[in-house]
Amino acid sequence: MPVQITAVEPGSLAEELGWQPGDQVVAVNGEAVEDELDFRFKTAEEALELRVRRNGTLGVQHVTKTFDEGFGVDLEEFRIKTCGDDCVFCFVDQNPVGLRETLYFRDGDFRMSFLYGNYITVTNLRERNLRRIVEQRLSPMYISVHCTDDAIRRRMMGHRTQNDRLMEKLRFFHVHGIEMHAQIVLVPHHNDGGALVKTILDLYEFHEQLFSVSVVPVGLTRHRCELMDLRTVTPSEAQQLVRLVQRWQAFFRRNIGRGFLYLSDEVYLLAGMDFPQEDDYDGYPLMENGVGMSRDFLNELAFQAEDFPEAVPAPRRLTLVSGTLAGPMLEDRVAPVLRQVERLDVQVVAAENKLFGDVVTVSGLLNFKSFVAALKPLAEAGTLGDLVLLPPDSVNFEGLFLDNTPGQGTPEELSAALGGVPVEVFGGDWVEVLDRLATPPDKQQD
Secondary structure (H helix, E strand, C coil), X not given: CCEEEEEECCCCHHHHCCXXXXXXXXXXXXXXXXXXXXXXXXXXXXXXXXXXXXXXXXXXXXXXXXXXXXXXXXXXXXXXXXXXXXXXXXXXXXXXXXXXXXXXXXXXXXXXXXXXXXXXXXXXXXXXXXXXXHHCCCCCEEEECCCCCHXXXXXXXXXXXXXXXXXXXXXXXXXXXXCEEEEEEECXXXXXHHHHHHHHHHHHCCCCCEEEEEEEECCCCCCCCCCCXXXXXXXXXXXXXXXXXXXXXXXXXXXXXXXXXXXXXXXXXXXXXXXXXXXXXXXXXXXXXXXXHHHHHHHHHHHHHCCCXXXXXXXXXXXXXXXXXXXXXXXXXXXXXXXXXXXXXXXXXXXCCCCCCCCCCCHHHCCHHHHHHHHHHHHHXXXXXXXXXECHHHCCCCCCCCECXXXXXXXXXHHHHXXXXXXXXXXXXXXXXXXXXXXXXXXXXX
8 A cells, every 4th residue: 555645844855856745655675665664664775766656657766865864754644453353341332422533443553552552452463464563673562462261362352263373473473572561451250360370371481572461450331331241350359469460470570580460550559559669660661551650650759749848828729630549549648748838738539430430430531521520519619729630641642631522622621611720630740730839820821
């Protein structure tokens, strides 16, 4: 599939070659170009034969350039490949109507795994995909394994084929030096117990290239219409899981020098148990997957607290908002540190999820209406305070909530709905937050 040029940088090599938006790069050195990643890889050489199509006419150009010199072009975004499975716990099937369109797409693209750390099942990987990953060193790969027992995998993941050759593909990556990270979404009475132990042992076979296995409890919403009856992990099961993983980690550290097996923060919160220490996360390689984020958050708070002022100039109130799962942690371990600043009042609001249902307790799935429901009574009572801080993962990279409703998409719109009290997404700097609270509103700058 040719790759279309969307923009050409002035003074670039592409401009010298006469390339224009709308032109298509068909092949490089006789090999077809599949997408932007493929183009960047194949044009890294110094001597190139390029086949470029313009207005239906195919031309050939020969280029000599320095190694890795860029062409100065923007290329069309590649079409993302869909997942090759229909997992019984897939969150896409549990979404309500009215969200952003991207939230209904089943991503199963190995390129997105390499670029952004998205976990994929590898069921849809064909031989040419495997060869390309190795040839172009698209490493690391993030792989949703869930279970290595074939029968359980088929039942849980809805393979369209009898055997998706998972272990064969993992072995291929292992032999060819592709770094991997694996994920297990734990579903009670499906891939727990003996199936979980088998999965851990099977994956340990690849520990030289498989650097981590993270275990995440299944997430269910109230929108599971006509879907298989599943249940969430209970607090007692979470406690058992923590103890099991602690024993496994001790074994792995003795044998390979790292923990290898990690639990998401949600498991420790469910269990009511403290998070492991920083060294136990081996450099936080899985932070974006919710593994170690809370420990890092607490450690960073303790570090920044050394620079907190003794007091703010005038009485101020800060409102911290989270999901119901993390609410107790904020109340017990975050608010007391902030309250050491004199004249600073800190209140914690645990918002119930009005979009997915109260069974969904994490902060990252709260939406505009959930925040309004939790905060509007305080605003009407005049007790919301001087600044509302939302959890960092409550908005996407564009700063938008999950909602796809006009007027209900941003923290600024939430502020307006709450009578104008400033609402911000916490950016990680507590000292900056305190400086803002110490500055009179009429002297604050956006």
